[in-house]
Amino acid sequence: MGRITLDKVSKSFGEVNVIPPLDLTIEDGEFVVFVGPSGCGKSTLLRLIAGLEDVSGGQIRIDSQDATTTPPAKRGLAMVFQSYALYPHMSVRKNIAFPLKMAGMDQAEQEKRVDYAAKVLNLADYIDRRPGQLSGGQRQRVAIGRAIVREPSAFLFDEPLSNLDAALRVNMRLEISELHNNLKTTMIYVTHDQVEAMTMADKIVVLQAGVIEQVGSPLELYQTPRNLFVAGFIGSPKMNFFSGQEAAKHDAATIGVRPEHLDVSTSEGLWKAKVGVAEHLGSDTFLYVHPEGVETLEDTVTVRVDGEMALRHGDEVWLTPQDGKIHRFDGAGLRIA
Amino acid sequence: MATQHSRAAARLMNAPAVFVLLVWMLIPLCMTIYFSFMDYRPLRGVADCCVGFQNYERFITSSSFLSSVATTLIMVGGILAITVIGGVLLALLLDQPIWGQGIVRILVIAPFFVMPTVSALVWKNMFMNPVNGLFAYLWKFFGATPIDWLSELPLFSIIWIVSWQWLPFATLILLTAVQSLSSEQLEASEMDGAGALSRFTYIILPHLGRAITVVILIQTIFLLSIFAEIFVTTNGAFGTRTLTYLVYQRVLESQNIGLGSAGGILAVILANIVAIFLMRIVGKNLDN
Numbered sequence: 001m002g003r004i005t006l007d008k009v010s011k012s013f014g015e016v017n018v019i020p021p022l023d024l025t026i027e028d029g030e031f032v033v034f035v036g037p038s039g040c041g042k043s044t045l046l047r048l049i050a051g052l053e054d055v056s057g058g059q060i061r062i063d064s065q066d067a068t069t070t071p072p073a074k075r076g077l078a079m080v081f082q083s084y085a086l087y088p089h090m091s092v093r094k095n096i097a098f099p100l101k102m103a104g105m106d107q108a109e110q111e112k113r114v115d116y117a118a119k120v121l122n123l124a125d126y127i128d129r130r131p132g133q134l135s136g137g138q139r140q141r142v143a144i145g146r147a148i149v150r151e152p153s154a155f156l157f158d159e160p161l162s163n164l165d166a167a168l169r170v171n172m173r174l175e176i177s178e179l180h181n182n183l184k185t186t187m188i189y190v191t192h193d194q195v196e197a198m199t200m201a202d203k204i205v206v207l208q209a210g211v212i213e214q215v216g217s218p219l220e221l222y223q224t225p226r227n228l229f230v231a232g233f234i235g236s237p238k239m240n241f242f243s244g245q246e247a248a249k250h251d252a253a254t255i256g257v258r259p260e261h262l263d264v265s266t267s268e269g270l271w272k273a274k275v276g277v278a279e280h281l282g283s284d285t286f287l288y289v290h291p292e293g294v295e296t297l298e299d300t301v302t303v304r305v306d307g308e309m310a311l312r313h314g315d316e317v318w319l320t321p322q323d324g325k326i327h328r329f330d331g332a333g334l335r336i337a
Numbered sequence: 338m339a340t341q342h343s344r345a346a347a348r349l350m351n352a353p354a355v356f357v358l359l360v361w362m363l364i365p366l367c368m369t370i371y372f373s374f375m376d377y378r379p380l381r382g383v384a385d386c387c388v389g390f391q392n393y394e395r396f397i398t399s400s401s402f403l404s405s406v407a408t409t410l411i412m413v414g415g416i417l418a419i420t421v422i423g424g425v426l427l428a429l430l431l432d433q434p435i436w437g438q439g440i441v442r443i444l445v446i447a448p449f450f451v452m453p454t455v456s457a458l459v460w461k462n463m464f465m466n467p468v469n470g471l472f473a474y475l476w477k478f479f480g481a482t483p484i485d486w487l488s489e490l491p492l493f494s495i496i497w498i499v500s501w502q503w504l505p506f507a508t509l510i511l512l513t514a515v516q517s518l519s520s521e522q523l524e525a526s527e528m529d530g531a532g533a534l535s536r537f538t539y540i541i542l543p544h545l546g547r548a549i550t551v552v553i554l555i556q557t558i559f560l561l562s563i564f565a566e567i568f569v570t571t572n573g574a575f576g577t578r579t580l581t582y583l584v585y586q587r588v589l590e591s592q593n594i595g596l597g598s599a600g601g602i603l604a605v606i607l608a609n610i611v612a613i614f615l616m617r618i619v620g621k622n623l624d625n
Contacts, residue, residue, distance in 0.1 A: 052524050073530035085525035089543040098539070099529035146529070 244295030269318025424507030
């Protein structure tokens, strides 16, 4: 079981209020991702749950037991750190067995659990090596192994993939998702990468400056972002925003259209624009176009077009937003239903 | 740095330093070896060349040789134990955020800047003097008989004085090592259920291994040649005569340069044996 409830939890470092009082419930077995820009308090929030930081106010409940002042080791949670935090002088086996040894478990049971974890994570071949002799992905798996053997009620991941190269990151993303499917244990995952959030989460918590901007499934956030921040943060490439007259036509202060919801034509359309940089990915092409006569929040508008479309720097194009794909926001940046 | 040209230039520029080092080391060493095979007593006007291993034989078979080797080992070992254990504890203490940290750290390092002769004299006269020393006042305050440190516990006293001088060095090196331990590792072990003591034995101590090795190696080199502290406190009496001090006595007090030189060469050989043992035992830590 691993149901975690935060009740008016707040944190301040001296004068600086990092997290104003915040409520959040994480259901048992859920994969929850905290996502937000650097310095938004997502790691601090995770460390509060882990018990590595003391809360300044409010209550943390784990399985409806008050755990606010419980020491980290007694909370039944396991954490995977950004730097993996493996013990460099111990072999992989000893690293994984460390929490069991600290718990005073007998030798036979320790070995059984370590062997099981090594099998699940494909570590059997490296079991007697030191962390220094492993690659980044292998170290990552050792760190996860060390978390698994404790059979915790929830796993906490603090940006675990940010030190890996792009290809490995995709791999590990799949492995962690797979692990969650097998173990069905609650997982809380912190990242600044919205792609990781979208691909892995059951529930995404978008944070900005310690405040929860929106909580919801990946598709909810994509389809109905609650405000300008979430709209701009979720989705890649990010949403285009138009203001002024174009927005007023839709009774809004700002309207947003995602790059994939803009139709491009070389002959006719709503907004005229000039093509700037074109990024050809093969399957898709991202066009960064400079609109003419339309007020936008940023200089360029991003459009996602078919990979076969042959457009060059300086070409003139017309953009038309697709029907029903326009997001409307009021003066305060909130979504207009 | 890998081209043929730059390597040649590097060798050329290294040459003077290598040459000076060789001259500095080899000439005294060769002369000592030469003297050690001579019967050379300048005050008596004796300078007979080539008496074979007679000096070595006399030095080794004299009753003071073995006891001086033992004294040296006890002294070096005692000082190493105190400085390493004390250094680890002090480093952990200084790593804690405390008010006035900068000043405290400078104060801790201060003893290292005091010259050995001066610090030995200060300890001898201000602390360990059985009549006027601070310890004597402390003992009398509690109604006990003051201890005459330098004659009752001479070896311990010298170990204590030298440890006081070398503790800052050990603390400094170990402190930088403690500070280089990633906090995530400590947090991870905390989450893994390790208490303060387990964190120390399983995480901090192994992390300090390499630094402790460096401290032990460097200190051993310097401690094998302790001289000033013995000279100003006990003059080698009461069982505080180390090998270095014995060599000094043979050369200057007995005015027997041949015998002293033989002792010096033996000291070099013994120091190398100790060094090889140390490298074997702790040198593993310097790998990887």
